Amino acid sequence: MTDDLEELLAKADADAPAPLVRKDLASAVRQAVKRRKRNRRLTVGAIVLIVVGGIDLAIMMPRKPPTTHTVTVARIDVETYGKDLASLDAEANFHARIAAKIEQAVEREKQLQSAKEVLFRSEIANDLDDRREATARLMLKHAEQLDLDPLQREAARENYRKVLAMFPNTVAGGEASDRLHAGT
Amino acid sequence: MNPASVAHPSEALHADDMALMRSIATGMPGAFEVLVNRFQQPVGRLAQRLLGTDADDVTQDVFVTVLEKAGRFRGECSIWTWLTRITLNQCRNRIRRQQVRRRFEQWFQRRQRESPASDVRAVASDKATIIRKAIDALPVRDREVIVLAYLEGRSPSEIAELLSQSVNSVEVRLHRSRGRLREILSQSGVKP
Numbered sequence: 279m280t281d282d283l284e285e286l287l288a289k290a291d292a293d294a295p296a297p298l299v300r301k302d303l304a305s306a307v308r309q310a311v312k313r314r315k316r317n318r319r320l321t322v323g324a325i326v327l328i329v330v331g332g333i334d335l336a337i338m339m340p341r342k343p344p345t346t347h348t349v350t351v352a353r354i355d356v357e358t359y360g361k362d363l364a365s366l367d368a369e370a371n372f373h374a375r376i377a378a379k380i381e382q383a384v385e386r387e388k389q390l391q392s393a394k395e396v397l398f399r400s401e402i403a404n405d406l407d408d409r410r411e412a413t414a415r416l417m418l419k420h421a422e423q424l425d426l427d428p429l430q431r432e433a434a435r436e437n438y439r440k441v442l443a444m445f446p447n448t449v450a451g452g453e454a455s456d457r458l459h460a461g462t
Numbered sequence: 463m464n465p466a467s468v469a470h471p472s473e474a475l476h477a478d479d480m481a482l483m484r485s486i487a488t489g490m491p492g493a494f495e496v497l498v499n500r501f502q503q504p505v506g507r508l509a510q511r512l513l514g515t516d517a518d519d520v521t522q523d524v525f526v527t528v529l530e531k532a533g534r535f536r537g538e539c540s541i542w543t544w545l546t547r548i549t550l551n552q553c554r555n556r557i558r559r560q561q562v563r564r565r566f567e568q569w570f571q572r573r574q575r576e577s578p579a580s581d582v583r584a585v586a587s588d589k590a591t592i593i594r595k596a597i598d599a600l601p602v603r604d605r606e607v608i609v610l611a612y613l614e615g616r617s618p619s620e621i622a623e624l625l626s627q628s629v630n631s632v633e634v635r636l637h638r639s640r641g642r643l644r645e646i647l648s649q650s651g652v653k654p
């Protein structure tokens with residue numbers, strides 16, 4: 279800085295009025311500090327009160343009673359609930375009857391099926407028996423022809439034994455047994 | 463008011479600084495009054511140099527802060543340095559508030575379509591007032607270094623400590639502030 283500027287600043291500073299010297303400054307400062315502390319306490323207290331009050335209000339504020347709505351619904355239910363129940367009951371009975379009918383029909387179908395199977399099986403058995411009887415009869419006739427020849431009687435007895443062994447429950451098998459016993 | 467006449471009680475009181483501040487912190491009767499009596503004038507003068515007006519209010523605010531924060535004084539610097547920092551902070555706050563208020567007033571005047579007759583710079587006539595207004599026209603940081611260096615007589619290292627800056631940046635700022643002040647004074651018709 280040039281000397282001129284410094285001098286100018288110093289002169290202006292010297293020309294300025296001296297700052298006021300207050301004799302009561304210390305007490306004024308103490309009062310100001312007290313005021314500040316009191317204001318801070320009041321502010322903090324007010325904030326606490328507002329927060330606590332807000333929480334209390336939020337807790338104590340009567341909430342929208344959900345029972346009112348429920349009561350209305352309950353009144354409607356009381357009147358309509360019986361009808362609904364009866365309707366549901368009738369519907370359930372109807373479905374139960376249908377289910378029972380279906381079950382009966384299924385059962386009948388099963389019985390019919392098993393009966394058919396039995397019949398089918400008996401036919402096969404009869405056919406098989408017939409075929410066995412026929413075969414046994416053929417073997418028996420062959421043995422009887424051999425039996426007519428005295429030289430072939432042993433062979434004939436052997437054939438009777440075969441018929442008896444192979445077709446024991448047939449009529450021809452019984453006749454073969456008779457021939458064997460008669461021969462002995 | 464020249465720098466030589468400014469009381470710098472730091473040297474005289476430095477040894478007793480901690481004891482005095484402890485006495486204030488513990489509420490010893492009369493201790494705070496001792497501090498106020500010793501530092502009221504230098505604090506008021508610094509505030510006046512920085513602000514021009516409202517120095518009394520700032521002085522009271524400074525001592526309110528001192529009384530509230532006396533227990534935090536660690537003795538790492540002298541009381542005067544500590545008080546200077548508090549005064550600088552208080553003045554910055556005051557300047558910010560003044561700027562906000564001035565902007566609002568200007569906006570309000572524009573709204574009312576009033577002429578800017580109330581602008582004090584327009585009616586400044588004498589040289590001292592012009593210089594005062596020129597200092598007021600400087601940005602806050604520039605104003606601080608000018609006042610501390612040329613009116614308070616502080617060295618760049620002291621200013622650096624007070625403003626928490628490096629000595630180099632203080633010197634650069636001082637150079638720049640001087641240029642700005644010179645420019646403002648030239649525009650106002652005062653040639654330093």
